[in-house]
Amino acid sequence: MIDSLFESELGDRRIFKDMSILSPHYVPPELPHRDNEIRDVTRIIAPALREEKPNNLFIYGKTGTGKTCVVKYVIRKLEEFVNNPEKNIKNAVVKVVYMNCKIRNTKYQVLLKTLEDNALNDPSLSNTPLADRPDKGLKGMDPVDLYERLFRVVQSNGINLIIILDEIDQVKKELNDLLYILPRINDELSSGSVSIIGISNDMRVKRRLDPRSRSTLCEEEIIFRPYNAVQLMTILRQRIKDGFQPNTVKEGAVRRIAAFAAQDGDARYALRLLQKAGEIARNEGKDKVDIEDVGKAKDLVEKDIMAEAISTLPEHQQIVIYSIASLASRGGMYKRLSGIHDGDLFTGEVYEAYERNCRLLNTAPRTMRRFSEYLNELEMLGLITMRMSGKGQRGTTRFIRLGYPPEEIKQIVKGSLGLE
Numbered sequence: 001m002i003d004s005l006f007e008s009e010l011g012d013r014r015i016f017k018d019m020s021i022l023s024p025h026y027v028p029p030e031l032p033h034r035d036n037e038i039r040d041v042t043r044i045i046a047p048a049l050r051e052e053k054p055n056n057l058f059i060y061g062k063t064g065t066g067k068t069c070v071v072k073y074v075i076r077k078l079e080e081f082v083n084n085p086e087k088n089i090k091n092a093v094v095k096v097v098y099m100n101c102k103i104r105n106t107k108y109q110v111l112l113k114t115l116e117d118n119a120l121n122d123p124s125l126s127n128t129p130l131a132d133r134p135d136k137g138l139k140g141m142d143p144v145d146l147y148e149r150l151f152r153v154v155q156s157n158g159i160n161l162i163i164i165l166d167e168i169d170q171v172k173k174e175l176n177d178l179l180y181i182l183p184r185i186n187d188e189l190s191s192g193s194v195s196i197i198g199i200s201n202d203m204r205v206k207r208r209l210d211p212r213s214r215s216t217l218c219e220e221e222i223i224f225r226p227y228n229a230v231q232l233m234t235i236l237r238q239r240i241k242d243g244f245q246p247n248t249v250k251e252g253a254v255r256r257i258a259a260f261a262a263q264d265g266d267a268r269y270a271l272r273l274l275q276k277a278g279e280i281a282r283n284e285g286k287d288k289v290d291i292e293d294v295g296k297a298k299d300l301v302e303k304d305i306m307a308e309a310i311s312t313l314p315e316h317q318q319i320v321i322y323s324i325a326s327l328a329s330r331g332g333m334y335k336r337l338s339g340i341h342d343g344d345l346f347t348g349e350v351y352e353a354y355e356r357n358c359r360l361l362n363t364a365p366r367t368m369r370r371f372s373e374y375l376n377e378l379e380m381l382g383l384i385t386m387r388m389s390g391k392g393q394r395g396t397t398r399f400i401r402l403g404y405p406p407e408e409i410k411q412i413v414k415g416s417l418g419l420e
């Protein structure tokens with residue numbers, strides 16, 4: 001028994017050399033096809049080294065286009081440069097705080113994280129925010145106090161502080177307020193500065209900003225374009241070289257992954273497929289990853305992505321997608337009457353099913369208007385597709401179609417809604 005365990009462990013190493021190279025948090029030593037973006041970010045933050053305030057920067061581009069890793073890469077280089085005694089950075093105190101706003105999604109939490117970050121609590125600094133509260137932390141303190149502490153540590157040390165707000169679109173409320181209050185510190189500082197880098201997958205976040213905070217954040221803008229298949233091949237090959245045993249991924253498999261991922265230009269998806277395909281090949285005891293493994297990996301990864309998307313939806317959107325799925329699995333009421341396309345549902349029948357399910361769950365159904373917004377959001381997430389009905393049919397109603405098999409969706413939502 002133990003022998004076979006050892007053997008399977010040995011087998012584990014047949015495909016992968018180092019799985020951590022494939023983790024989404026790993027930042028590789030080189031980022032191919034992002035030279036221009038790296039140069040632009042570097043140019044924009046470099047004034048901090050001369051004790052000048054860098055412009056604020058807004059970065060956007062679709063998911064998996066390398067925004068996070070490019071920024072982390074540049075920050076790493078900046079910190080190496082600052083800490084290199086040979087570079088003789090005499091006076092400039094440059095500090096960087098990175099956070100993901102999926103976790104810090106309010107103004108208060110952003111302030112708190114900034115103050116509690118190691119960058120501002122370095123023992124070489126004076127007036128550090130946690131100095132008088134080493135154990136308690138700052139949670140629960142008045143926002144005015146937090147603001148005051150931020151001012152004090154920046155001012156008394158002359159820090160050029162760069163705050164990186166990744167996935168800034170996830171800040172629910174008070175985004176305008178946050179983008180107003182942080183840069184205002186600069187008006188009062190006579191030494192040091194505070195700059196912001198906002199990163200978003202969703203360009204529409206700009207529309208949520210009032211003109212003043214928009215012009216503050218968007219002093220500089222960089223757009224990240226989706227990768228094409230050739231670029232994705234380079235990125236994949238780099239990880240294969242470092243993360244896999246030599247000659248364990250067939251050329252055809254790499255091409256297939258790149259082709260799939262090029263549809264959205266998404267490097268994260270490409271790497272996920274690569275890892276999953278490797279796991280499938282390994283678990284089947286094969287010594288090479290081939291096209292077939294990639295096909296299987298795609299099904300599994302897509303299922304995972306769908307499950308993640310659904311389980312993080314707010315309750316009412318889950319009820320809507322559940323209603324669509326249960327109608328779709330029955331074929332829909334009107335389909336038989338009107339003979340419309342297989343799998344299409346009318347908005348009206350979905351709303352009725354939604355109302356019924358709300359009653360079952362003892363929650364008040366939202367208005368038709370909110371319901372329409374939910375549908376738009378579900379479409380944005382790729383969970384459904386919609387099209388307008390043809391002329392003469394039921395006015396301006398829309399046809400709804402599910403992007404995934406209804407039974408799978410029902411299974412996922414049932415669990416999280418607590419239905420039978």
Ligand SMILES: Nc1ncnc2c1ncn2[C@@H]1O[C@H](COP(=O)(O)OP(=O)(O)O)[C@@H](O)[C@H]1O
Nearest residue numbers: 024031032063064065066067068069235267268
């Ligand atoms: N040019 C690149 N070279 C190597 N790896 C990359 C490159 N661009 C993206 N990646 C990898 O792809 C994944 C997604 O990148 P990420 O920076 O998280 O995208 P975004 O923040 O735009 O959604 C990460 O694992 C990242 O390391």
Ligand SMILES: [Mg+2]
Nearest residue numbers: 067068069166
């Ligand atoms: Mg990112």
